[in-house]
Amino acid sequence: MENKEISQAVIGRLPRYFRYLGELKDQGIERISSQELSDIMDVTASQIRQDFNNFGGFGQQGYGYKVEYLYEEIGKILGLDKTHNLIIIGAGNLGQALANYMNFERRGFLFRGIFDNDPALYGKKIREMEVKPIEEMESFVRENQIDIAVLTIPKSSAESVAKRLVDNGIKGIWNFAHVDLDVPKRIQVENVHLSDSVMKLTYNIHRYEQEEK
Amino acid sequence: MENKEISQAVIGRLPRYFRYLGELKDQGIERISSQELSDIMDVTASQIRQDFNNFGGFGQQGYGYKVEYLYEEIGKILGLDKTHNLIIIGAGNLGQALANYMNFERRGFLFRGIFDNDPALYGKKIREMEVKPIEEMESFVRENQIDIAVLTIPKSSAESVAKRLVDNGIKGIWNFAHVDLDVPKRIQVENVHLSDSVMKLTYNIHRYEQEEK
Numbered sequence: 001m002e003n004k005e006i007s008q009a010v011i012g013r014l015p016r017y018f019r020y021l022g023e024l025k026d027q028g029i030e031r032i033s034s035q036e037l038s039d040i041m042d043v044t045a046s047q048i049r050q051d052f053n054n055f056g057g058f059g060q061q062g063y064g065y066k067v068e069y070l071y072e073e074i075g076k077i078l079g080l081d082k083t084h085n086l087i088i089i090g091a092g093n094l095g096q097a098l099a100n101y102m103n104f105e106r107r108g109f110l111f112r113g114i115f116d117n118d119p120a121l122y123g124k125k126i127r128e129m130e131v132k133p134i135e136e137m138e139s140f141v142r143e144n145q146i147d148i149a150v151l152t153i154p155k156s157s158a159e160s161v162a163k164r165l166v167d168n169g170i171k172g173i174w175n176f177a178h179v180d181l182d183v184p185k186r187i188q189v190e191n192v193h194l195s196d197s198v199m200k201l202t203y204n205i206h207r208y209e210q211e212e213k
Numbered sequence: 214m215e216n217k218e219i220s221q222a223v224i225g226r227l228p229r230y231f232r233y234l235g236e237l238k239d240q241g242i243e244r245i246s247s248q249e250l251s252d253i254m255d256v257t258a259s260q261i262r263q264d265f266n267n268f269g270g271f272g273q274q275g276y277g278y279k280v281e282y283l284y285e286e287i288g289k290i291l292g293l294d295k296t297h298n299l300i301i302i303g304a305g306n307l308g309q310a311l312a313n314y315m316n317f318e319r320r321g322f323l324f325r326g327i328f329d330n331d332p333a334l335y336g337k338k339i340r341e342m343e344v345k346p347i348e349e350m351e352s353f354v355r356e357n358q359i360d361i362a363v364l365t366i367p368k369s370s371a372e373s374v375a376k377r378l379v380d381n382g383i384k385g386i387w388n389f390a391h392v393d394l395d396v397p398k399r400i401q402v403e404n405v406h407l408s409d410s411v412m413k414l415t416y417n418i419h420r421y422e423q424e425e426k
Contacts, residue, residue, distance in 0.1 A: 006420075011413055011416050011417070012409075012413060014412070014413075014416065015406070015408065015409035015410075015412040015413060016393075016406075016409060018412065019391070019406075019408075019409065041393075042393075077416065078412045078413075078415055078416045078419075079412075079415035079416055079418060079419035080412065080415060082415075082419070084415060084418075092310075092313075093306070093309055093310035093313045093314070094310040094314060096306055096310070097305075097306035097307040097309070097310040098407075100305075100306045101306070101307060101407065107408070107412075109411070147418065148411075148414065148415075148418075171418050171421075171422075172414045172415070172417070172418045174410070174411055174414055178232070180229075180254075180255075186421060188414055188417040188418050188421060189414075190410050190411065190413050190414035190417070192405065192407070192410055193228070193229075193232075194311075194314065194405070195228065195232075195320070196225075196228035196229060196232070197228075197387070197403050197405055198322070198361075198387055198403065199227070199228040199231065199291045199292075199293065199320075200224055200225060200227075200228060200403050201361065201385045201387055201401055201402075201403035202291055202292035202293065202295075202297060202361075202385070203224050203227065203290065203291045203292055204224070204385070204401035204403070205292060205297075205360065205361075205384050205385045205401050206291075206292035206295070207219075208384075208399060208401060209384075
């Protein structure tokens with residue numbers, strides 16, 4: 001793969017390409033032109049070509065892209081040909097929802113454990129997995145080569161839990177806590193700030209209403 | 214408010230400003246310069262000033278911004294001074310998690326109901342609210358001036374449910390279904406594609422590992 005820096009904007013679009021290509025593949029479609037893909041995805045064909053050129057272009061234009069090949073290649077770029085050991089910190093509603101949502105095992109995400117600091121939850125089974133005390137988190141991360149931790153805990157404890165994870169070798173954090181984590185640059189963080197997202201929605205609703213007036 | 218078009222990138226940053234300002238306010242801080250805000254938020258001071266200038270600038274530079282005023286003003290821009298009637302479609306784990314997560318009532322989000330198509334869930338109480346059959350959704354939206362619907366249903370039904378919501382007057386959709394909805398331009402949609410997000414994380418993990426090699 002090229003070593004040139006690829007913008008986070010391009011990277012942010014890759015999973016969407018992957019999703020659409022997966023659907024095309026499931027529909028048995030073998031080839032697609034950038035124009036056809038553009039029509040389905042509502043982005044310009046030139047944007048698509050430009051994005052793909054960051055990765056060498058993925059083959060003949062005009063002739064169209066091979067759907068399955070493109071799907072596989074983008075999957076590899078996204079690291080989905082590897083497996084990832086993943087734990088969830090916080091066995092509340094959101095943690096449970098994500099554990100159950102993780103039928104993405106076929107994408108290589110292996111759900112290895114779920115931790116909480118509430119003794120009432122210890123031993124509770126979530127997808128065949130007993131909730132463990134958070135005190136066991138550090139050794140578990142080390143001994144099971146955990147790559148990714150999903151944080152669904154309040155922001156008050158998120159920062160200190162993140163530090164403990166980092167100290168024990170975590171590579172990435174999928175952060176649902178309502179705070180921007182301060183971790184070393186080598187640790188990859190992807191934030192899902194739910195209330196930021198819903199506020200963007202209310203902004204756009206009001207914006208539209210004001211324009212209508 | 215100005216009528217000029219403000220980019221979605223700027224809008225995407227507003228909730229984060231709002232979040233940090235809320236924390237500063239809670240800490241009793243009355244004034245902050247763009248440089249101090251820049252240090253805390255890890256964006257440049259010029260970016261901050263540029264963003265704020267989209268909305269008239271919010272007062273004296275050099276002298277610093279009044280925290281509470283800025284917090285209130287950004288809140289208004291985000292539409293948070295209004296109330297929003299909100300329903301959740303899909304009473305599975307994620308729907309329940311979001312219902313419980315909605316302590317953002319103080320932000321004006323009023324949780325009005327939760328719907329599902331699984332009879333086993335009808336009548337189940339989620340935050341004092343009984344799960345209703347999805348057949349009742351349309352009349353409920355009309356009769357209760359519902360503004361926002363949260364979709365936590367499989368992608369196979371998301372498109373048709375979205376259409377039914379739109380036909381009955383919904384203004385915005387907070388979409389957790391794994392599909393990009395095709396709705397009229399007047400309907401505001403904010404997507405939370407969880408698997409897109411986790412793939413971005415794996416991309417960055419692998420990218421980092423390749424760079425290290």
